[in-house]
Amino acid sequence: MDHCKGCSGSKVDKEIEKITKKYKGVDGGIISALHEVQDLYGYIPESVQKYLSSNLDISMSEIYGIITFYSRFSLMPKGKYNVQVCMGTACYVKGAEAVLKEFKEKLKINEGEVTSDGKFSIEAVRCIGACGLAPAIVVNSDVYGKVAPDKVDEIISKYANE
Numbered sequence: 001m002d003h004c005k006g007c008s009g010s011k012v013d014k015e016i017e018k019i020t021k022k023y024k025g026v027d028g029g030i031i032s033a034l035h036e037v038q039d040l041y042g043y044i045p046e047s048v049q050k051y052l053s054s055n056l057d058i059s060m061s062e063i064y065g066i067i068t069f070y071s072r073f074s075l076m077p078k079g080k081y082n083v084q085v086c087m088g089t090a091c092y093v094k095g096a097e098a099v100l101k102e103f104k105e106k107l108k109i110n111e112g113e114v115t116s117d118g119k120f121s122i123e124a125v126r127c128i129g130a131c132g133l134a135p136a137i138v139v140n141s142d143v144y145g146k147v148a149p150d151k152v153d154e155i156i157s158k159y160a161n162e
């Protein structure tokens, strides 16, 4: 989506209104609301945080705390395919740094950035629970193990034409 996230009068704004209404007064509703916003945009825009804060009577700092606590939530936009390169200890010692460098070079972006066509983003993450497959990466929900830098091209091209 390339229009203003949460701007008044947009279709997206109506979605946010719907989500807010659904969780108003519900115990722990903010977590469910944030999940829905994350699914809708791929991240939680600041304008939406403000909207949820004033409409669900939850402070901005509390919302920020939740977003940064759970790795599922993101403050930044992501590409259609988000490449997470594990930099946990097991992966690091098996060469994760070289894998991350190769992704950055091939996609011409840094961590936290999105390619100009909106297709890819890169994140360096902590252990993803696949240490036996180190070095491991995840593209959306696809896990790849024993990834060597010379496999990066093949992985990217799998998604580039989708």
Ligand code: FES
Pocket (backbone or CB within 6 Å): 086, 087, 088, 089, 090, 091, 092, 126, 127, 128, 129, 130, 131, 132, 134, 135, 136
């Ligand atoms: S350290 Fe990479 S999967 Fe555990």
